[in-house]
Amino acid sequence: MKFILKRATMLTIIVTLLFILIGCSNSPTKDIPVTGISLDQTMVSLNIGESVKLKATILPQNATNQNLIWTSSNEEIFSVSDDGLVTALDYGTAVISVSTVENEIASSCNFRIQGDWVKGELFARLYAGSDKDWIINDLEEQFSDYELKVISLVYRGHTSVHYSHLSYNSDLVDEFEMLEKIRNAHHYTPHGRYWKIDWVGFERGWILGEINIVTQSHIFEFDDESFSKFLLSFSKYDLRLIFVDRSLTLTTKYRLSFNHDLIDEFEFFEELRYDSKLCVEFTPELPNWKQGEVRVSFWSHYSEDEVDKFLLRFSEYEVKILDPSYVPEGYEYTCVLISFNHLLICEYEFIELLRSDPIVAVAGIWLPIL
Numbered sequence: 001m002k003f004i005l006k007r008a009t010m011l012t013i014i015v016t017l018l019f020i021l022i023g024c025s026n027s028p029t030k031d032i033p034v035t036g037i038s039l040d041q042t043m044v045s046l047n048i049g050e051s052v053k054l055k056a057t058i059l060p061q062n063a064t065n066q067n068l069i070w071t072s073s074n075e076e077i078f079s080v081s082d083d084g085l086v087t088a089l090d091y092g093t094a095v096i097s098v099s100t101v102e103n104e105i106a107s108s109c110n111f112r113i114q115g116d117w118v119k120g121e122l123f124a125r126l127y128a129g130s131d132k133d134w135i136i137n138d139l140e141e142q143f144s145d146y147e148l149k150v151i152s153l154v155y156r157g158h159t160s161v162h163y164s165h166l167s168y169n170s171d172l173v174d175e176f177e178m179l180e181k182i183r184n185a186h187h188y189t190p191h192g193r194y195w196k197i198d199w200v201g202f203e204r205g206w207i208l209g210e211i212n213i214v215t216q217s218h219i220f221e222f223d224d225e226s227f228s229k230f231l232l233s234f235s236k237y238d239l240r241l242i243f244v245d246r247s248l249t250l251t252t253k254y255r256l257s258f259n260h261d262l263i264d265e266f267e268f269f270e271e272l273r274y275d276s277k278l279c280v281e282f283t284p285e286l287p288n289w290k291q292g293e294v295r296v297s298f299w300s301h302y303s304e305d306e307v308d309k310f311l312l313r314f315s316e317y318e319v320k321i322l323d324p325s326y327v328p329e330g331y332e333y334t335c336v337l338i339s340f341n342h343l344l345i346c347e348y349e350f351i352e353l354l355r356s357d358p359i360v361a362v363a364g365i366w367l368p369i370l
Contacts, residue, residue, distance in 0.1 A: 031064040034100045039107045043261075046078075046088040046111065047291075054084040054109060056098045067101040078111045086111060120170035121151075122179065126162040128195035135162070135195045138187055146173050146181075154269050162195075163269070209260035210242070211268060212281040214253045220277035221252065234271075237262050243351060245364050251279075292342035293322075294351055297362040298334045306359050313357070317344050 036059035044052055058066055070080045078094040080086045086096050088111070099106035128135050136150045147169040154163045168178055179200055186196035215221055222230065231239050238259035245253040258268060272280045298307075311319055318341040340350060354363035 032060065032062055034063045034065065034102065034105055035059050037068075037098060037100060037105050037107045039098060039109050041109050043110050044086070046086075048088050048090065051085055051087040054086060054096065054098070056084060056107065058100070065100065065102045069099050069101060071097050071099075073097070119175065120167055122166045122168070122175075122182065122200055124164045124166060124182065124200040125198045126164060126195050127160050127198050128162050129160065129193055131193055132162075134193055138193075139164075139185075139195065142185065142187065143168065143182065146178060161198075210255065210257050211265060211272075212253055212255055213272065214251050214279040214281065216251060216277055216279065222254075227254075234258070237268065291347070293337060293339050294347055294354065295364060296336055296338050296354055296360055298336065298359050299361050310357065310359055314340070314353070317341055317350065 038057050038059075040055040040057070041052075046052060056068055058068075068084075070082060070084055072078050072080045072086075072094050073096075074094040077090050078086055078088055078096060080096050084098065094111050095108050096111055097106050097108040126135070132153055136153055139150060140148050142148075149167045151165040151167055153165075166182075173181070182197060182200050184197060186194070188194040188196075227241075231241065238257075240257050242255040242257055245255070263271075269280055272278060307321070311321070320339045322337040322339055338354075345353075351363045354360050
């Protein structure tokens, strides 16, 4: 009897322990909430068709629920996948956001098409007087129906040319309609005040973060030492030389890049324009410049066989000579337009390669007829 009682007591203890263990294993674990989320990039520019994957970091790293929701403010312009892969589909801008499933903590990144325009913005070149405030107020008043605002107006000191960055309400008028309305707009007063829009277009007229300076060689020309000092004086903007064009008469053109996050085109223009020895220009200057095309002048004595060899030398870049070619009257070289695959090499690198070729006289984005 004692044996049976003793055994029953042991069984009771074991069962009790089992219930305690089971109860402990089933007790709810404490959730660790997300306190923050960040993306590895805040501003991205892409060409149409390109993609980039954003990386999201969740804080704390051991948060219980790490599921994320990715969204695009304009899916027709930039799409985003469930794992943060963003693809550029069409011209425009969008904001890509990532948020946690459990709460409203979120982070975002601005996307735009490389070298293209922002909806509701235009750029204009004006011939105008020096009364900057009057020009701004008068221009905004003339197009007040479209809520036109002058974001910036830069005066080119030694001439009457102004560069203006304009915004307007794209819900009231679209880009192309606004462009037609503002083209050739002007105002002259009996008191000598005036402005006239000479050119208006989208941001594709130049590349963000690039600018040209042209020396007036009859006044001044850089030597290696003075040019190094010039670059050093603007080192805070990551100023770098892209290439030098010495094909111009009496002047030398330097194409420069700078960090657009540190200073924009108009502010940089303001810093440079007071130098009487230099002219400052946005780039490229001509609206007909296309990515994947450069202009080349061959020496006039080249033969078809030499051209075939030339194409073979650069075949890895899918080079083609586009018709028509022409020989400017009175000149001893032939100018051609060349296309290539810009996904394999950029314009500037390709131009440097072309300039070293024995049958190439001059190469550049745009070649003037001198």
